[in-house]
Amino acid sequence: xxxxxxxFFIIGGILTAAALGRMDMVTAAVxxxxxxxxxxxxxxxxxxxxxxGILKIAEKGGMIDILAEKLTPAMDFLFPxxxxxxxxxxxxxxxxxxxxxxxxxxxxxxGLMAMKELQKLNREKDRATGAMCMxxxxxxxxxxxxxxxxxxxxxxxxxxxxxxxVGIGIAATFxxxxxxxxxxxxxxxxx
Amino acid sequence: MRLLLVISDFIIPVTVxxxxxxxxxxxxxxxxxxxxxxxxxxxxxVDILPTLIGLIxxxxxxxxxxxxxxxxxLIRPLADRCGFPAELAPLSLIRLVSSSAATGLLxxxxxxxxxxxxxxRVSSVMMSCTETVFYTMSLYFLSxxxxxxxxxxxxxxxxxxxxxxxxxxxxxMAFGK
Numbered sequence: 001x002x003x004x005x006x007x008f009f010i011i012g013g014i015l016t017a018a019a020l021g022r023m024d025m026v027t028a029a030v031x032x033x034x035x036x037x038x039x040x041x042x043x044x045x046x047x048x049x050x051x052x053g054i055l056k057i058a059e060k061g062g063m064i065d066i067l068a069e070k071l072t073p074a075m076d077f078l079f080p081x082x083x084x085x086x087x088x089x090x091x092x093x094x095x096x097x098x099x100x101x102x103x104x105x106x107x108x109x110x111g112l113m114a115m116k117e118l119q120k121l122n123r124e125k126d127r128a129t130g131a132m133c134m135x136x137x138x139x140x141x142x143x144x145x146x147x148x149x150x151x152x153x154x155x156x157x158x159x160x161x162x163x164x165x166v167g168i169g170i171a172a173t174f175x176x177x178x179x180x181x182x183x184x185x186x187x188x189x190x191x
Numbered sequence: 192m193r194l195l196l197v198i199s200d201f202i203i204p205v206t207v208x209x210x211x212x213x214x215x216x217x218x219x220x221x222x223x224x225x226x227x228x229x230x231x232x233x234x235x236x237v238d239i240l241p242t243l244i245g246l247i248x249x250x251x252x253x254x255x256x257x258x259x260x261x262x263x264x265l266i267r268p269l270a271d272r273c274g275f276p277a278e279l280a281p282l283s284l285i286r287l288v289s290s291s292a293a294t295g296l297l298x299x300x301x302x303x304x305x306x307x308x309x310x311x312r313v314s315s316v317m318m319s320c321t322e323t324v325f326y327t328m329s330l331y332f333l334s335x336x337x338x339x340x341x342x343x344x345x346x347x348x349x350x351x352x353x354x355x356x357x358x359x360x361x362x363x364m365a366f367g368k
């Protein structure tokens with residue numbers, strides 16, 4: 001699937017550019033794309049390393065344990081195939097908590113570690129498990145309650161009430177997550 | 192509003208404070224543990240760098256070639272017919288692919304219609320209840336070598352679609368058109 005999308009982006013992009021006479025722009029995109037990825041990685045490196053360090057303290061202190069423990073009923077429902085007290089549950093819990101609070105950069109290392117732990121429970125190493133599909137679906141349904149940067153942009157552009165959309169945003173986020181979970185559950189059952 | 196911004200200023204420091212204090216109480220070797228985690232974090236970034244390069248180059252090529260514009264133009268009349276504001280069609284599509292490009296479009300909408308317009312409000316909500324699906328999925332799956340992603344993409348797309356519709360409908364209900 002990912003191969004297909006990636007191939008489509010590259011091949012489709014270049015062929016359209018050829019048809020529209022925009023090859024110079026694609027040349028620039030190829031060159032600048034790699035550069036911006038490395039720049040992003042450098043920014044990320046600092047923040048992710050910082051949060052991974054903090055996360056490790058939370059882990060060793062047993063805080064993530066407590067968090068995962070509190071989420072047990074939800075985890076049992078969402079990830080029945082992941083045994084209780086498995087590390088995957090802890091990282092998933094940490095990822096969800098960070099996402100809720102809008103700490104996207106802290107969510108990424110926890111999420112990647114959760115995937116690594118889920119992979120240990122996987123028998124077919126190149127095929128996603130139901131738990132992985134569920135985890136990523138929830139992750140991509142957006143969990144963040146208040147998107148601070150949107151509020152900042154609204155303020156910047158002179159909104160009279162920048163935060164008036166917060167309630168609706170939370171309602172919409174709740175709906176996307178709920179629908180994501182339901183669809184993933186149904187798909188899991190039907191194969 | 193003020194309160195929300197103040198709270199958001201507090202979230203990161205308070206989270207860090209809370210975790211470090213908790214660790215302190217539990218007699219965790221703070222600095223040593225931090226370094227151990229930070230090292231893992233750096234390794235993670237190095238591990239995902241190739242994925243990141245592949246992703247960003249693909250998205251940039253896709254955008255620069257003009258295919259994305261063609262696709263949004265194709266969706267426009269369709270959206271119009273369903274009563275969905277055509278100005279938001281590009282945003283809902285680009286949001287799946289690139290967060291920074293979507294932010295650019297959001298700011299265009301703010302610029303042209305104002306953040307307190309119907310479009311401004313809907314796009315604000317849309318940005319907060321959707322996610323860059325292509326990026327997240329590639330990053331997480333490729334980091335562990337999964338190629339068969341099964342039903343993840345359809346689920347994420349359905350959830351995003353619901354978010355877009357919910358944004359339009361809820362804003363209409365709350366503020367009118």
